[in-house]
Amino acid sequence: MSLATAALRRPATPAGPSLEPAPHIELVPPAAGRRARPRVLYAGVVVGGLGALMLSQLLLSIALSDGAYTIDALQTERKEQARAVQQLTEDLGRLSSPQNLAANAEALGMVQNTNPVWLRMSDGAVIGTPAPAAGAGVLAASGSQVANDLLTGVPLVTVPAAGAEGAQALPGQLGAPAPATPEQAAGTTAPAELPLLAAPTTR
Amino acid sequence: MTRRRSRRRIAASALALLAVLAVFLVRLIDIQVVHADSLNAEAEDKRSIPQTIMGVRGDIYDSTGVLLAQSVLRYDITASPRTAVKSEVTPQQAAEQIAPITGQKPEELVAAIQSAVEKDPDSDFAYLSKAVDAAAFEQIRDLEIPWVYYQAKPARVYPNGAVAGNLVGFVGSENQAQAGIELSEDECLAGEDGSEVYERSADGVRIPGSTIVTQEAVNGDDIVLTIDSDLQWFTQQTLATYAQRWEAAWGTVVVQEVETGRLLAVADYPTVDPNNVSATADVDVSSLGSRAFTAPFEPGSTFKTLTAASLLDAGLATPNSEVVAPYRFTTPEGADVNDSTRHETWNLTLTGVLKESSNTGLAQLGLLMTRQQRYEYMQRFGFGARTEVGFGGEEGGDLNGGPDSWDAQTNLTTMFGQGLTVTAVQMASAYQAIGNEGVRMPVSLVQGCRAPDGTITDAPPTEGTRVISEQAARQTVDMLENVAGKGWLASQIEIPGYRLATKTGTAQHADGSGGYASTYIVSLAGLAPADDPKYVVSVTLADPVKMNTSGAAAPVFREIMTQVLKQYAVVPSGTSSPDLATNY
Structure with missing residues (x-):
């Protein structure tokens, strides 16, 4: 009680010394029957509550640590997958390099025509003089002049197919000698020592 | 009596409590204050694992989205030698299994372990193999x-090898930028490593919620070039083929877009495969960069175009201006120039001077302009200063100190590209200005630094500057068309259906002591299609032993320009070149 409220109350009580006798204070005997039961109940609730708490904490930590193992396993898996992605990206990069594409295209018998001819859509006029591509291709004359160390050991697509399927699919076009492959130009290491890429089977 | 006893009991237990509390307090201070540091360190060592989060270096792309430089992870394989020698898997057994995967010899691996143990029996670290790829790992x-x-550890691969290797550059063994764009744009590309700490259980599993990132990793941004990698490959392949055929010491080809000033291809021969730098570095360190930027040379007659264009712009000449061109021409000051071959005196127009590439004719016309005026035109064409690209080690060329320090001889020779030096890129850029109606665009090699959200920063300037008038530019192109169509190389550079505007150059090499050596730098610069110039191709070959005329550059020019016109689907001209008089 604060002083302020005490001051307000004072006038309500009779002033001057009290004439009443001191109040008689006496212990009330405990009501044994009424109190005994609640004590057991409370104890039970508390102990039970504690038990439930501990049990749930145990379960929670089991679940958590189990989750930790799952997370760990998943993270490891993600790392593996990321590695696989990286490897495939690297393979794709080197296989789609112009050196590799040109070497493969020419191995398949494609040469580039240095005489562009245009068909004008408006009047159907042919601009330029159509002429068959001269020469054996950009690479055939001098081999690949643009090094790419990553292509070391990467075989040309036609090499495995040259004997059987390729000859049927492309009759008469494989007579030309195989051009210098990039690995011959750049190669210092024997191809067998490096992990070989599987030859793509795209047709 | 009972009261006293209970008071004593209370006091005793209070004392006991205090004593226990005091013991706890002392121990608390002991742990938390006195031994705090050492205990913390001990605890950290036991459970807490610091780890570096790698900030990945940005990639480099060409203008079409082709990856030119890529960040990858490589793995160092290490061993604990002291454990190895006691292990049931002996170093010999292990080496025989590992060696075929890494491409090493088993003896090398065994030796690495043995020597480590011999040096220090407690040795706990030795490299077996460095930077193996993910498959081998x-x-x-x-x-x-x-x-x-x-x-x-982070590493770099260049999927296209030497394609643009001269421009992209390379990094060192610790992924530090060393050359080219890798070096000059390092600020954009470089990532910043972060760090984290986590705690781990006895069986090595990360304890959930224990990871504290102490420093966030920052990944680098990507660089986008103006180069087209397919064209770059074709250009390099063609240049190298002919450079070898003519046994040239080195060569460059620059392909530039007229409208924007963007470099579409900058080929160098010889050049570097950034995947295998040592293969080039062991033979020729000077071929690790791009000579097109870093090697100024005396250009010779390709420079005549610019002197002629300046004369037209200044109103001092027209394509039909007449001049009597003898074999030798001498000025009153005693300077003398002569043409490359003996000939009778010719009556040439300015167009004819370019077609015959007459030094004496051009020298006489060039004297119509003051040297100061000519020097200012050179500067506006971009000579004498580094281009806007700012390539690593780029040179600005040397205009021989400016007009005040030119002697009478230099005053004449600078008209036809001797006695001054330029870079191949500068020369292409000057022709770009002529092709672009007289407006020189800033040369650009990098489109900018691209953040993950696609925004581009550090974009190069795109504001052009007028060098000569539109009319002077058009007249210069017309003259060059007559050079291309009537000159001695006409049949070798012809591309059916397209009008070309070209000029050749065969310049003597400076011998380094004020004179000229007997070797040449041959070049050919040109624009196509001449009716509306879209592309510049400038070819330079140094000291071609087997053919020391600009004829050596002709097939290179023709093949590359054909490829450019084809690749960018330039519609054939459909008109014929204007016919200007070359003689009178």
């Missing part, structure tokens, strides 16, 4: 050799 890991460990 997985194979080695699956061998489950108990004393072999791995360290992932």
